[in-house]
Every structure is written in structure tokens, then in C-alpha cells.
Amino acid sequence: MNEDAFSADLLRGHTDTIVLSTLRGGDRYGFEIYKTIRDATGGDHEIKEATLYATYRRLEKDGLVESYWGDETQGGRRKYYRITDAGRAVYRSNVAAWVATRRVIDTLLDVKG
Template sequence: MTQAPAPAEDAFAADLLRGHTDTIVLGALRTGDRYGFEIYKAIRDATGGDHEIKEATLYATYRRLVKDGLVEAYWGDESQGGRRKYYRITDAGRAVYRTNVAAWVATRDVIDILLDTETSTKGRTR
């Protein structure tokens, strides 16, 4: 007996999302500075707990974004418990975020068209 295909939520393409980790982190920093674990929680909470990016992946991302000048890191004061490293998006990071989001939207639109999904036909005249 063959097994039914997995539901869409089980077939979630985590690898596709992983390719956008930099953009996701930059997006989490658009509204203000955050410390590392706070970014992790913001991503998890934004998906209702359905998706988490591994902390090791995030910390590698933070280091890369700092090295590339897209994010600045600084130590917060210790008055509220342990010392935390905070991250702040730079102007270059904001520009990269906007470019990456535009590329994602264009890619999503093409894939929707090619897969003939419902969203590809909304508001389009051909």
C-alpha cells in the first residue's frame, strides 16, 4: 500500500527558507536593535512557532552580516542581567534588504505564474 503524499505543511521547504536567512534577520532588525536570542524569538513567534531557525545558523548569519557591513554589533549594558550583544541594521543593510525583498517578490510572481496558482491570476490581465 502506498502512503499518501505529505500535507503541504509537512513538505515545508526549510531549505528554501534557509537561503533567505540574511534577509529574514535584516527584516527583524528594521524596527530596531535586538539582541541575538530576541531575533530568534521574533522569527519563531512571527510564524506562530511553526518555524525556527537554528541558533547556530543565526549566530553564523550575525557574524557574516557584521563582516559584510550590513549590521553593526555592540554590547548592551549589564543593568538588566547578563551582558547581551545587540545588532543594528546599517543603511547598507536596509538597501540589501529592499533589494532582496524585491527579488523575492519577482521570483514568487514568476513561480506562481509557472505553477498556475490562484494568486498568479489575481489582478493580472493577459
């Protein structure tokens, strides 16, 4: 298994938290979230659009984000997403779990055998 495959697998389990984190900075439309994630990693990682749109639907169904249609005057209408209070709480909980997990993994990887 190469490093890129492992990193993608590890990140895939945190897609919801990554999207919620992106929305903490303000409302965004679907493709804008994709670009924000891609740009934040310098283009090293992209989450497939199909994966993201499934994530948006799941987060909305769970009450963690709300969506609304923009009123763009040019081009197609865009669906925007905003994080809810419940989404902020889940984000904080997920980050705390990640920090605790990272601490355990860092400790285990430094085991001298």
C-alpha cells in the same frame, strides 16, 4: 519530501533577509531575534540558533549590521545588532528579488498542462 522539509529549505536561503527585516524594527540582541522569528510564525518555524549566530557574523563582516554590547544591570551582557544603511539597501533589493521570483513561480505553478 514532506511539506515541512521543503518549507525549511526554501526559508533557509532567505535567513539574511529575514534577520535584516527583523532589525528594521529596531536594535535587538541575538536571542531576541530568534524569538521574534519564532513568534512571527506562531512557532511553526524556528531558525536554529547556530545558524542565526553564523548569520549575524556574516552580516556584520559584510557591513550590513553593526553590533555593540548592552549595559544590562542584571544577568549577562547581551550583544545587540542594528541594521546599517547598506543592510537596508540589501534588504530592499532582496525583497524585490523575492517578489519577482514569487511572481514567476506563481505563474509556472498555475500552468495548465
